[in-house]
Amino acid sequence: MTMISDEITALVVESGTSATRAGYSGDDAPHAILPTAVGHSSRTGKPTGDELAFAPDHDVVYPVDWSRWDVDGLVPLWRHGVEGRLGCRFEDYPLMVVESTFAEREQRARTIEVVLEELGAPAVYLGKTAVMALFAMGRHTGLVLEAGAGGTAVVPVAEGIPLLQAAVHSTAISGRTLDAAALAMVEEASGLSRDTLLALSKEIASKEAVGLGDPPVFTRKPPAGNPSSTSYLHHHQAKIVSEFRESVVQVAESPSIMERDLALRPPRYFEFPCGYNRNFGAERFRLGESLFGDAGVPGLLQQSVQRLLDRNEGGGSAILHSSSGTNQLLSNLVVAGGLSLTPGFMDRLTAEVSQMAVLGGGKVRIQ
Secondary structure, X not given: OXXXXXXXXXXXXXXXXXXXXXXXXXXXXXXXXXEOOEEEOOOOOOEEOOHHHOOOOOEEEOOEEOOEXXXXXXXXXXXXXXXXXXXXXXXXOOEEEEEXXXXXXXXHHHHHHHHHHHOOOOOEEEEEHHHHHHHHOOOOOEEEEEEOOOOEEEEEEEOOEEOHHHOEEEOOOOHHHHHHHHHHHHHHHHOOOHHHHOOOHHHEEEEEOOOOOOOOEEEEOOOOOOOOOHHHHHHHHHHHHHHHHHHHOOOOOOOOOOHHHHOOOOOEEEEOOOOOEEEEOOHHHHHHHOOOOXXXXXXXXXXXXXXHHHHHHOOOOOOOOOHHHHHHHHOEEEEEOHHHHOOOHHHHHHHHHOOOHHHOOOXXXXX
């Protein structure tokens, strides 16, 4: 049996809907960040987790769909992240796997089986994303808002234990949903088809410079060898849309800001690989506005807090046996997930939380 010293640094892997991260425990940031996508060769059938090795004939699949994941499909990705990028062997380190807060029992059991038997790690610990987000901020009790590519969730955590009965989530508030809305906006404004607007750089033989808002002028390379698979094209087209959304979309810092005032702000410029380019003004704030409102992030927060308070009053939350425990939880809000990096998101969240009656008007620390 392998003896594990307390001084040995553990490996950490986390696979979200959009990105997979790998690194060492105790470090401030991961050492490898990879798209959560695996390419399967139509010729050899061998999967790869290295996006740079994806070939046009590869069938690109996504092992993670919000709270559910295919751990067998994640193995090539974890191997590339740990062995290919970190230069480590699973056999030499304990492994922490950060999984979805809503992971089911069967999924967790299969994860442990794969890590110990197939990857050969000497020890494994499964940590839930909401709890790990709190621990990273030096806290063990609080509300966790996770906003990512696959969905958004609000999870109360007390003494390191997620209170799933009071947790709420929505896949309608997600980076993917915002990407779809952003693409629809540009298609309508430009009058271009998806195939033209999202032409890949590697497909373009030449292009001409065009004015703002003018149709692109480019020629495609002649087909070479086997045609690209549909999933391969969609994977790289989705990356273009995500880059556009991350570069352009913004959230108004307060719900009281009028659209005419937003229209006076400097626009954001973006050029697609095909050459189509334009400035985006107030419409980019309308996209960001979809994250908030009764059906957005504030609505989820209110639902979760109300569930928590209802259960506490009815004696359902034994962990929060005192009003001070409840107040401690409600006064600490930790935000995680890539969607929360949208410009203006945190300022708008602060403004919305300060007006929530369900929080009793108390001071809420947002991290």
